[in-house]
Amino acid sequence: MAVATAPSISLVAAAGGGSLLFRQLFDADTGTFTYLLADVPSRQGVLIDSVYEQHARDLSLIRELGIELVASIDTHAHADHVTGSWLMHDATGCAIALSAAARADNVTLPLNHGDRVTFGGRSVEIRSTPGHTNGCITVVLDDHSMAFTGDALLVRGCGRCDFQQGNAHTLWNSIKEQIFTLPESCLLYPGHDYNGRSVSSVVEEKAFNARLGGDATERDFVGHLENMKLPHPHKIAEALPGNMRSGKPRETSPKATWAPLARSYAGLPELTPTWVVAHQSDLTLLDVRSAEEFNGPDGRVAGSLLIPLPDLEAQASSIPTDRPVVVVCHSGSRSALATQQLLKAGRWQVANLRGGLSRWAAEGYPLEGVKA
The missing domain is CATH 3.60.15.10 (Ribonuclease Z/Hydroxyacylglutathione hydrolase-like)
Known part of the structure; x- marks a missing residue:
């Protein structure tokens, strides 16, 4: 891999x-x-x-x-x-x-x-x-x-x-x-x-x-x-x-959260493809590319939900609320904007897929609909 x-x-x-x-x-x-x-x-x-x-x-x-x-x-x-x-x-x-x-x-x-x-x-x-x-x-x-x-x-x-x-x-x-x-x-x-x-x-x-x-x-x-x-x-x-404690908290706060989130330098929560693959059944993968891209030769993650970025605000209510959301696009750029929008709307269990589907494929994880 x-x-x-x-x-x-x-x-x-x-x-x-x-x-x-x-x-x-x-x-x-x-x-x-x-x-x-x-x-x-x-x-x-x-x-x-x-x-x-x-x-x-x-x-x-x-x-x-x-x-x-x-x-x-x-x-x-x-x-x-x-x-x-x-x-x-x-x-x-x-x-x-x-x-x-x-x-x-x-x-x-x-x-x-x-x-x-x-x-x-x-x-x-x-x-x-x-x-x-x-x-x-x-x-x-x-x-x-x-x-x-x-x-x-x-x-x-x-x-x-x-x-x-x-x-x-x-x-x-x-x-x-x-x-x-x-x-x-x-x-x-x-x-x-x-x-x-x-x-x-x-x-x-x-x-x-x-x-x-x-x-x-x-x-x-x-x-x-x-x-x-x-x-x-x-x-x-x-x-x-x-x-005088070198910044050590008096009580170390627990690191546990819904996922091992990392923050990008831009400040957004991110997850790696490896973690997402291991927990995919417990997540909603939200693809914010266009319908043409979603059904195009680059493929998509099986079971992901398509809501193109321009339609996200109007269709946000259709995103399931019983599980965390991981947002994906080709490179992680449009999905970063979508992640930011969802956070502002009060969806706190949300993260961007680091590197997007490009990194997902580079790390060897499967995509359906890929055309050679």
């Missing part, structure tokens, strides 16, 4: 001369950036600063790109969101990586200054940059072209220093000695931003950062930070205890 595989990530636009895949993701609720780096030839990668609530999105992207995740790295124990590291470890077996100084539970890869985390032919260097918290690190790509600064250095700003063992003098030294010593062309990617600023560079922050750039002195920097008088992050009571 032929088995369909994930598309080669060498076909995905990559940075670093084609050897590095880079994705910047965003959580609007907390203003948090999450970063995915992967070595294209080996398909190994690391995730930096994941967000608990965005776990399904991140895992879907990793799976769709066929990446073997080596580690989920946090730049510090966050006070404004709970990390998704434990969930990612549970789903993929990757390491949970955090500064040893944070002393959090469930960390499988405690990090110290000078450590390297290798993924395929690439690696990241760990630079200790305390000051915002005592466990802050900056994650630097092996060729020093990119650095992920967490909350130590933000775009035209920096992290606060008034809790979690923060210290403005320490942060000044961390930035000056560990971040500003990188090449001036090095791109700096922050842990947060609330104004749409997603990237900066060493040369920019040296010149324009209002807190420590230009002619600012350590006295200026410390005076600024010690007089900010900011309210504590609104999620601190939830985030800090959660992050």
Whole structure:
């Protein structure tokens, strides 16, 4: 039986001369950036600063790109969101990586200054940059072209220093000695931003950062930070205890549901042909192609119900309600739209057939009406 595989990530636009895949993701609720780096030839990668609530999105992207995740790295124990590291470890077996100084539970890869985390032919260097918290690190790509600064250095700003063992003098030294010593062309990617600023560079922050750039002195920097008088992050009571467990829930919620659903990066529930074949007698297979296609040379799944996509809204009441629905089309595109429509209509036991009938046939499962 032929088995369909994930598309080669060498076909995905990559940075670093084609050897590095880079994705910047965003959580609007907390203003948090999450970063995915992967070595294209080996398909190994690391995730930096994941967000608990965005776990399904991140895992879907990793799976769709066929990446073997080596580690989920946090730049510090966050006070404004709970990390998704434990969930990612549970789903993929990757390491949970955090500064040893944070002393959090469930960390499988405690990090110290000078450590390297290798993924395929690439690696990241760990630079200790305390000051915002005592466990802050900056994650630097092996060729020093990119650095992920967490909350130590933000775009035209920096992290606060008034809790979690923060210290403005320490942060000044961390930035000056560990971040500003990188090449001036090095791109700096922050842990947060609330104004749409997603990237900066060493040369920019040296010149324009209002807190420590230009002619600012350590006295200026410390005076600024010690007089900010900011309210504590609104999620601190939830985030800090959660992050001291590396994001592990107090009670692990059961994974069981009506089917082993996976979410596509677009957010839709999907099922594989293998699972559908094994449970076909308990499902309604809804084919949303045209009648010509349904009866055409490509064939159809035996026993499937035909409702062409343009007619779905008007004929939805004819879909049986006593069993889950798996929606199919040729490639999974039209059926994705149909799945979305059914979910919006309140049919929660519904999923798209991943890859459509094309994948079904490629994996060797039978179709009736196929014409050679």
